[in-house]
Structures are given as C-alpha cells and as structure tokens.
Amino acid sequence: MRLGIAWRLGVALAVAGVVVAGLTGYYAYSASRHMMVAAAEQRLVTATRVLVRQLAVGLDNTARDVRLVAGHPGAGRLLLRSDPEQLARNETTLALLFRQMLETHPEYFQMRLLDAANHGVERVRVDRDDLGVMRVQGEDLQEKGHYPYVYETLRLHAGQVYVSRAVINHELGAHAGQGKPSLEVAAPVMDVHGVVLGVMVINVDLNGLFGQLAADLPPGLQLYLSNAQGEYLIHPDPRKAFAFDRGQSAVVQDEFPAVRELLVAPVGADEKTVVARSEAAQGPVAVAAFVRQPGSALKAEEDFLLGLSQPLSAVLSDSDSLGAMVLRIVAAFSALAVLLAALLARALTRPLAQIVGAVDGFVDGKPGDPLPVQRRDEIGTLARAIEHMQQQIGAQFSKLAQKQRELDHLASHDSLTGLQNRRFFMDRLDHALAHARRNQGRLAMLFVDLDRFKEVNDGEGHGAGDAVLRTLAQRLRHLVRESDTVARIGGDEFVILLDEVHEAEDVEVVARKVRDTLAEPVRWEGRELVVGASVGVARFPDHGEDAEALIAAADAAMYRAKSGGGGLICHAAPSQRHRA
Template sequence: MKGGISWRLGLALALSGVLAAGLTGYYAYSASRQLLVSAAEQRLVTATRVLVRQLAVGLDGTARDVLMVAGHPGAGRMLLRTDPELVARNETTLAQLFRQMLETHPEYFQMRLMDAANHGLERVRVDRDDIGVTRVQGEDLQEKGHYPYVYEALRLGAGQVYVSRAVINHEVGAHAGHGKPALEVSAPVLDPHGVALGVIVINVDLNGLFGQLAADLPPSLQLYLSNAQGEYLVHPDRSKTFAFDRGQSSLVQDEFPGVRELLVNPPAQDEQTVVTRSEGSDASVQVAAFVRQPATALKAEEDFVLGLSQPLSEVLSESDSLGRMVLRIVAAFSAMAVLLAALLARALTRPLAQIVRAVEGFVGGLRSDELPTDRRDEIGMLARSIEHMQLQISGQFAKLAQKQHELDHLASHDSLTGLQNRRFFMDRLDHALAHARRDQGRLAMLFVDLDGFKEINDSVGHAAGDAVLKALALRLRHLVRESDTVARIGGDEFVILIDQVSDPEDVDVVARKIRDALAEPVQWEGRELRVGASVGVGRFPEHGQDAETLMVAADQAMYRAKSGGGGLICHAEAPPRRLP
C-alpha cells in the first residue's frame, strides 16, 4: 500500500514539475512571438513611410524637371514662331536638353513639347527605345490635344504641375514605353502675359521608378502600389497589376482587408498608415503596412496607396532559436522532475520493481535469477511462487518445443526411411526450377521404382520389406551430392532431384550408380534380400517446364523401363534402352 502511495506521490511531483515548466516555457514563447510580430510591424511602417517620402521626392523631382524645361526661354520663343531660324535653333537646343535628361534619368522614357495652337501637336519629342535615346521628327510627330495631360496642363497657372493617373501606355509610336505602366507629368509653357503656349510632358516609367525605390529593400519584403480605388499598379505577382486595363478586377482591399479603411477615409494632409495581414493559409499569411500618399502641391488625378509586406512565417522564424532554448529548458526541468519521482518510487518499491523485471525478462520459458526469494515477507512469498511458476512453464516450453520439432520433421520427412517426403520434395523442385529458369540452368529428376519388392513383402514379411527400404534409402542418400534431394513418395517409389546439371551424360552416370547400388543384396537376419530398380529420367528444360510436368515425364519414363523388364534406365519421351 505504501508503495502505491509512493508511486502516486512521485507521479504527482513529476507531473507538477513538467506542467510548471511547460506553462512557463509556453507563455515565454508566445510572448516572444508577439514581440517579434510587433517589431516587424513597426519596421514595415517605418520602411513604408520612407518609401512614400521617396516617392513624393521622386515626383517632386520630376515636377521640378518639367517646370525647369517649361520655363526655358527657348520653349516659349519656339512656340511664338517669331523667327524661323530662331525656332529651328531652339528646337535643336530643346531636343539636346531632352536627350540629356533622358540619359540622366533612366525612369524617363519620353519628353515632349506640345503646341497648344495646333491641337497639341508634338513640336519636339525625344523617346527612349531598345537601343538608346532617339529624336522623333517630321511626320511621326502626333497631335495629343485630346489627352488629359495636355488639356488639363493648359488650364494650370505658373509653377503648377499636372500628374496623370497610372495607366498602361497604349499610345501609338511610344517606342520603349508602349504597353508599359506610365505616369505623365506635365506643365504649361506660358508667355510673358501668362497665356499658355504649349505643354512640356515627361512620361515616367512606373516600373523603373519603383524599381529604384525597392532596390535597397531586403529580398523578403514585397512592394505593393495601388490607386485610390485599390486597383493594383505594382504587385509581386505581375498578373495582378493593371488588371483593370484587361477588364479584370484585382484589388488590394480583397487581399489585405485592413486597407479598405485607407480607401474609404483618405487622409486630408497627414499621411495615414494601416497595419494589416493578408488572408490565406498560415503558411502564406503576410504582415503588411500600407500608407496613402497625402495631398501635395502637385495636381494629381488620384492618390497612391503604397505598402510593404513580409511573410509571417519569416517573421516568426526568428523565434525558432528561442523556442528551441525554451524547449531545452522545459525538457531539462521535466527530466529532473521525472528523475526525482523515479528515485522516490524506486526507493519505496524496489522489491516490486525487481519482481516486475524478472517477470518481463521471463521470455520463451527462460528462468530468471533476479527474484528476491530470500525475503521472509509477502514479497518473498510472491517471488517464490513466481519462481515455481517459472519452473513449470520452462518444463512446458521444453516439451512443447520437442513436440514442435517432431511435428515439423514428420511434416517434411518419411517416418520409415527418414528421407524427405513428397510435399517437401515438390517444394524443393519448385525452387530449383525457379533458379534454373532465372539462370538458364539445367536440372534432372530420377524416378526410381523397386523391382521385386512386393515378393519380399509377400514371402518374407513386412518387417523384411521395411528393413530393405531403410537400407536402400541410406544407400541413396550416400550416392548423391549434398545439394541434391532424395525423397520417398510412395511404398517402393523414390525420386531424386539432381540440381545444376552441366552435362546430360552426368545424369546417366548417376542413374547407373543408383541402379547398380540398389541391386546389391540387403542382409537381414542372416538372409540376403535382393531387389532391382527401374529408373525414369526427366530433364529440365527438355521434358518439362514445371514441377508437375517434369514429374509426370519421369514417371512415364520409369513405367517404360518397368514394362521393358525392369532394371532399365529410360529417358522421358524416348524408347526404352538399356545403358551399357
């Protein structure tokens, strides 16, 4: 009873220690994961705000470039058309200026000067193409007065800049910018009285602009950009960008539901930030921060929503080392608790544990010497009873093993001669045929029937017949190789499997030895008993491809030898012949 209480007490102590260590480790691990997520969100917010400011700075830089060119004296003089020679020189000067600006700014893929008096006709145009920067002249110049970046800019005053919506550039003859996402930044060219003479337009490569912004970002961060409706303009999956241009819908608020607040309630002047997570399975969840671009001095058709995300799994991967450390601590304290409980249980219940080990070690009737039989209490009585039981079981196991051995021998051997029986022989024959087929080998089977054996049984008696069978079985066993098989399959019928035959003549040699050996007399109670032997020979593969066919072929050959007068050796499917 004390032992049971000790075990329960030790188990309670062990469970208490393991539970305390486990709960402490779990809460420490959970708190660390929350801290990591919070820190990652703050980093994303900071990085997103920096990118938004860089975007604003980039657009402001483009606006300054547009205003600088729009205020260039040559632009106004060329559009006034006062002197043709002066107009030509100004065109050349502006074209060189456009070329230098495109070469300096890889995110620009087109600069143009539009004439307000001729429906927005391009007067000076420089494009970026696949091989570099080129000037477009003559009939390739187009009228663009129907585009917002022309007529909206013509309405602006001095120092004002127009920024278009981000769209896919479908304008014909746009060279490198065709089919790519673009922004048009434009400003009016004014005469001294403030009248708009034309428009300076810079086409900005949106991918190039954001490629520069994302160049210094870690590879694990993903960049997103949408317009004020939430339609993707930049996304890691290119198939989701500008889906509206293809008549499809791909919205940031569908992937990151928290962004809907930015779109519904845009900020007035101060930037507004939202921290959210993407929808999906645990393995694909993204932690993200989005900022909507606040209003600037630029006259933009719509705001931008810019965001950065990082896989939640990567954020939490930093907690793996802490988790492993916590796990080691929990495992150490748990092991200590279990060890103390085990020591207490061992000290209080050692004799019972000794008996348990003895019983567990008693396998297959083996006797164990670990029982505490020298004790004089109830445990000693139990140990001595178990020892007595072990002795009885060991005896029963020994008898059972002996019986099993005898049964196994009887199942595969002839009880009179000790040779293998028919069932065992057929199994060996199947295996030998399988090996011969696989290795393209040869084998032979001899079917032996004794001549004159029935007369000995009838005239001398069955005891004499049994003695003859035993003696002849012993001779057959000595005449063949260890790899060959001899079996008795009937009263006076024997079969011999000769494996791995290299020369058919060797089979005939063995058959003659068997026939001659069986013809030798057998001594029994002072008498000489004689029998003969008729032998049928079947060979694989000539006379059969399987065990049954080969057995039947050899049996038929034996019967031909028998019908030929006995003492003959006949091959399957061959007429009887007497070997010399």
Template structure:
C-alpha cells in the same frame, strides 16, 4: 502502501514544478511569437513608409524637372515662335537639354514641348527607343490637344504640375514607352506677360520606377502598389498588374479585405493599415502593411496605396529555435523536480518564483525584465541562464530590426553609389540654410558641378569604370569642404556643394578652384588613369535667388556657361533677383 507526507509533499512539489516549467516554456514561446509578429508588423510598416517616401521623392524630382524646363525662357521662345533668328538656336539647345535629361534619367522615355495652339501640336519631341535617344523630325510631330495631360495642364495656375493616372500607354509614337506602364508629368509654359503658350511633358516609364522601388527589398518580402481605387499597378503575380487595362478586375480589397478601409477613405488624407491574418498570392497567412499616400503639391488624377507583405511562416521561423530551447528547459526542470523535490521543496519555491516573474515581466515588454538567479550552479541556474539566453536572442532580433530600419532611413536620404546626401536631403538643408540666412542676414553659395568627360569614360570603359570614378571623386569632394557644408549628388554626374556663411567671393572662388584641381586629377582604374574634369556654376544668396529653385536654376545656368566657354572652369551666375 501509503506514502508519507514527505513523499506526498515531494510529489506535489514535483507536479507543481513540472506544471510551472511547462507553463513557463509555453508562455515564453507564445510571447516570443507575439513579439516576432509585432516586430514584423512594425518593420513592414516602417519599410512601407520609406518606400512611399521614395515614390513621393521620385515624383517630386520629376515635377521639379518639368518645372525647370517649363519655366526656362527657351521654352517660351520655342512656343511663341516670334523671333525666327533665335528659334533655330533655341530648338537645338532645348533638344540637347532634353537628350541630356533622358540620358541622365533612364526612367524618362519621352520629353515634349506642346503648343496650346494648332490643336496641341508638338513643337519639340525627344524620344528614347532601342537605338538610344533621338529627336523626332518635324514632319512626324503630332497633335495632342485632345489628351487630358494637355488640356488639363493648360488650365493649371503658374507653378502647378499635373500628374496623370498610371496606365498602359497606347499612344502611337511613344517609341520605347508603347504598351508599357506610363505616367505623364506636365506643367504649363507661360510667356513673360503670363499668357499660356503650351505645356512641357515628361513621360515616365513606370516599369523602371517600380523596379527601383523593389530593388532593395529583403528576400521574402512582396511589394504591392495600387491606385486610389485599389486597382493593382504592382503585384507579385504579374497577371494582376494593370488588369483593368485588359478589361479584367484585380483589386487590393479583394486580396486583402481589410485594406478596403484605405480604398474607401476620403481622398487627400494619408492612412496606414497593418494586418496579420490576410492571405497572399499563394493563400498562405501573411503579415502585411499598407500606406495610402496622396501626392502632395501636385495636381494628380489619383492617389497611390503601397504595401509590403511577408509570409507568417517566415516571420515565425525564429520561434522554432526558441521553442526547442523552451522544450529543453521544460524537460530539464521536470527531471530536476522529480529527482530532488523532496529535498529541495523550500529551496525551489523562491528561484521558480523569480524565473516566472522574470519571464512575465519580459513578455510584458518592461524595461527591467526581473532578476534571474544566474549565479546558481544547479539546474535552476541552468534554467535561469537559458531564459536569459532566450531573452538575449529576442533582444538581438530587436537590435537587428532597428539596424535594418536605420539602413532603410539611410537609403532614403543618401545616394547608394557614392554615399553622399541625395537631392531630397540637399533641398531640406538648403531650405534650412536659407531660413537661417534670412534671419541672420548672412550669405550662402551653391556650386553646381558637372563632370566634363564622364560620359566618354562611361561609354568607352563601361558603367563599372564610371561608378569607380564617381565614388573616387565623391570622396575628394567630401574632403574639400567643411563639416558645416553639404556635398550632394543630384543624379548622374552632377553634384552640388552648399557653402554656408559664404560671405567672401574670393573664398568661394578658392573653393571652386580647389574642386576643379581635385576633380581633374586622374583616377586609377584597371591600370589606366581616367581623367574626368568638371565645369562649375556658382550661385549666391541673396544675389542670384531667394529660394532653392532660383539658386539651383542660377547655378545650373552658370554651369552650362562654363561648359560652353571651354569646360574645366567655374563661372558665377550673372542673374540678379534684386
């Protein structure tokens, strides 16, 4: 029996409809997988850049701390040892400063002043051990002149900072840092006439620094860090981290061959790499991103390559739901084509073309994905709405990725506990404010705030109480200043308020008094009233400094004078760059 033209047309249209539905579903499913992989690559690269910035900011903060102590007059007096009357007082004050710095920065485990003379004899050393922070007795001080962080730092010009290689510390006498991943950051100490007297050294516990990097990573991401030669410093398989210290070989370019281009590139040039076909620690396919970042502005023995990877299976997990949706669409449309092809041959041609065009435009990433026949009440409308739903799902995934990226950007610029601007943002705004003030002849002021009784609260009631006090006092500080002013947390219990257009000393004094009055008010916690109080040091531009370092140092010095004068008060800096 021969079929009539209507049946043959109907069957032909049904076959075409089934084929079109299958191709549309497959094309949409394949495109969604490609988009998910591309989005994961971009997300990983963005997250890697943020982590690189965090690592650079951490090292830069340490370098600033080293310079702050190296350029302090007490360091030169201790190393020169020319005035016995001031020597003992300087040793006590410096030791207290070192101890406070170690208490504020848990990643620091040792601070030392080392003389250029006497074979690099340590003049002052404060260590961290299991019992806490302690000053090493004079009889236990050692000669360190044969270590690179001493003799290479002594040869540096003024203001330069030396950063050692990341290694396992085998140096005897390192207390908490012995046999741990370590980094030495050092700067030369000079006398007033420019003579090199010695070096200031801070030893950094890289385990704590690495833990900070990995703390906020989403589940499923794996963190890698290597030096410029590709030797792993961080690896999900801990046996491969610092393998070179054990005489073994575990290289980035062996695990991720495509990363060899980053390892071999010319030192000093930043680079980045994204790959989607490499194998990770378990041999599974990975999406990975790596960034090579030189340490800008520091005299470093090596560079770092930081990377993140995510299993490809996890990246494509969302596509399983999209595949099921696509399959249902194909089956529904195929049934529709078989049943109604003869009656709807002409009616089907236009909406199918619209759907295919819309899917193709969406898969190609165009801003206007095309018009879908959503208003139809038949199966074609169901298909169009399903595709529209699929597009909305993919769009929602992109919105979620953008939200995560904004969260990462916020994390890089704000303190995670208080929500205030962090040190990096403060320094950026301070540089902008100084540039504006220099152009317009205006003034600005900086209030360096240190809580008086925070350590007692933290030690007595625990970190939870301390965190509650910091959050409450941070909110009070934020409400006391104008929108043009900046409130930032420097770390620990130290805060800075940057007042723009601060021309009137009386107005600055009034702000300081408001801050003192606000911070001394009790904080309710667990039914108790916790009173912190604060000491404030004030520096002004241009009276007390012409750059960020000078203003911060002047305010910090004034704050210590306020503390030594009885606390709960504000003092203006007595320094004058003019």
C-alpha cells in the same frame, strides 16, 4: 504493491509541475513569436515610410525638371511662332535639352512640348527606344489635346505641376513606353503675361522609378503599389499588376483586407499607415505594412498606396531555435519538479491541488478551484501570478470577442451612415428574389442618387457632406417598412428594396415619399443645406428577373431622371422577355 499517499501525491505534484512548466514554456514561446512579428511589422512600417518619402522626392524631382524646361525661354519663343530660322534654332535647342535629360534620367520614357493653339500638337518630341534616345519629327508628330494631361495642365497656374493616373501607355508610336506602366508629369508653358501657350510633358517609366526605390531593399521583402481604388500597379506576381487594363480585377483589399481603411481616406489626406496580414486563401500568409502617399503641392489625379510584405514563415524562422531552448528549459524544470515533489508532497498537498484545479478549470473554460492567493509564501506568489495571468488572458479574450463583433458589423454596414452596405444588400436581394420566384411574388427596387450633393460637399466641406449623408440615411430608414432594406452602395447613391409589393401604385407612393423627404433641407451649423434626389424604379419581374438585370434597370431609370434635371422619378422600361 500499493504505493502510499506520499508517493501518489508526489507523482501528482510531479505531473502538475511538468504541466505548469509546459504551460509557462508555451506562453513564453508564444509571446516571443508575437514579439518577433511585432518587430517585423515595425521594420516594415519604417521601410515603407522611407519608400514613400523617396517616392515623394522622385516625383518632386521630376516636377522640378518639368517646371525648369517649361520655363526655358526657348519654349515660350517657339510657341509664340517667331521667324522660321528662330523657330528652327529653338526646336533644335529644346530637342538637345530633351535628349540630355533623357540620357541623364533613365526612368524618363519621353519628353514633349505641346502647342495649346493647335489641339495640343507636338512641337518638339524626344523618345526613348530600344536603341537609345531619338527625336521624332515631321508627320510623326501627333495631336494630344484630347488627353487629360494636356487639357488639365492648361488649367493650371504658373508653377503648378500635373501628375496623371498610373496607366499602361497605349498611345501609338510611344516607342519604349508603348504598353509599359507610366505617369505623365506636365506643367504649363506661359509667356511673360501669364498666358498659357502650351504644355511641357515628361512621360515617367513607373517600373523604372520604383525599381530605383526598391534597389536597396533587404532580400525577402516584396513591394506593392496600388492606386487610390486599390488596383495593383506593382505586384510580385506580374499577372496582378494593371489587371484592370486587361478587364480583370486584382485589388489590394482582397489580399490584405485591413488596407480598406486607407482606401476610404480622402484624396490628399495626411500620411496614414496600416499593418495587415494577407489572407490564407491568397497563398502563404505574409505580414505587411501599407502607407498612403500624403498630399503634396502636385495636382495629382489620385494618391498611391505603397506597401512592403514579408512571409510570416521568414519572420518566425528564428523561433525554431528558441522553441528548442524553451523545450530544454521546460524539461529541466520538469525534472526539478519531480525531485521536489517527492520532498514536498505532504506539505504542498492542498495548496497545489487548488492551483492545479484552478489552472485546469481555466484551460477548459470552467470555474476552477479558488487560488490560495492569501498565502504569504512561494505558493501564494505562484497563485497570485496565475490569477494575474488568468485576468490578462480573460481580458484579451473579451477584447477579441468585441473586435470580432465590430468586424462582423463593419462587414455588413456602411461606417458613415450605419446603413447596410453593397455586400449585405446583394445578399438580401438574392434571397428576396429567390423567395419571390418560389411564391410568384413581386418586389421593387428604388435607385436613389442625390442631385446636388457634390456642390454641398465641395462648397461646405466634407463635414457638411457627411452630415447630409447621415441625416438623409436616417430619413430613408424611417420611410420604409421593417421588412424592406435600405443600403448605401456608393458615395451619394442609395438603394431601397421593397419586399412583397402588390401594386405598382404602392411603389410610386414610396418613390414620391423618398424624393420629397430627401428634398427637405438639412440643418447643419445654423445653415440649411438642400440636395434633392433622382429616383429610378424597377420591379420584379417586369423589369428584370435576376439581381444584375434589376439593378441595371433601376440604375438606367435613375440616370434618365438625372438627365431630366434631377428631382424626378423614372420607371425602368419593361424587360425584353416581359414585353414578349
């Protein structure tokens, strides 16, 4: 028996209603998951900022402790070398004070008073070991004047505090601190005339300090800490913490690529936060928030990046019950659509067919039927809502496509100068070398380092330094052929790949043009800034037959030019195989 048009249309309307209900449920479910993730990211940002504040407070407390002890009258009298009895009393007094502070602060590994006049020899030293707190005396006292925390602190003014890089403590005889992550916090000890007599040093247990900070974190959150280069200092996987100390590489920007924008911020910049997602290749996907420690009055060698993460699966765990609820709602609306379809089939044939056609076309990415938005009834309202939804989704897709294009450009170009970056240059060099080997061709590399850029950057400010880099990058780009490659691979370091080089004299001509052009002044805010450049030249295959050898040869030649006073062009020495 053949069904009539009303039944066929009713079935069609019922199916359309189910589809619409399903799409609505899907969008509602997707939006709720997005809001869950956004809420989790905001919680992580708040918690991370709180931890950064606590870190600043912890370092400030340690700085106050080291300033307090450095200003102790006994420390100055001890370093002024009074009579032996007085020296002994002062040493005993300070040792007792050090012992009390180590017993009060379990995150302190060691406290020392160093004598500036005797190569930084330890005058009073109290260490923590496995059995408790102990004083180190006699021949076990060591000279520490060659360590940065000594000679850098000796340059400070009264009241200033030095904070070292976070490293694994390899100093011999460090007891409980031996082989442990630590920071040195130091302050100068001065007499009444402001003359530096020595250095007061507190060795801080990095794990202990952050263990206290993370003690109150909710379960499921993971703590990360890296230095200003992105090298992990604390990581949920202990194998990645301080990997650089073992000659390995484990950096935060590989696991959370969005953190790169924090790493390029200048030292001491204001607090900045980044929300990131981990790479799927690194394990289960996690959402995370990272904050770069803001600048402070402490003379720290580098900033810290602190982050918290939570597995994405844990964030979305509540979405399962929500999905079941949405499914029930969709099922209920689908049943209602079937019931209404039988009643409204004839009256709604044309407008609903238009809506279904428009939705189907939008889902497939093709032009669909025009929506009946001109109607003033419920169908018109539905049509207008769908049209608004299509516009929003289309706008989002356009934004995503634009962001993808921007990311593709950033992946291969330097954000300041617009030149190709190291990653793009290495890929271009590998292709050029492969082509040269196949065709017995020759190519050359110029390694360029600016001579007086640091003076300009420090004296005139980072704005002037950035202007110089952009101007010189444009000059380099216009010096070479379209087939050649110019890239910025470091702060003030550039490389130029000259393809299809036939004569060594041609390379020399280009190198001279580079040197002379970069020596021309750069106008900035009415002043002329002059830097100049040192150029190292290496050719394939004379100076290297692979990318690493060629770069190393050009780099070594550049350093010879730099050592010669700058503004020079030096050619690499022939490789061992080429000399043979």
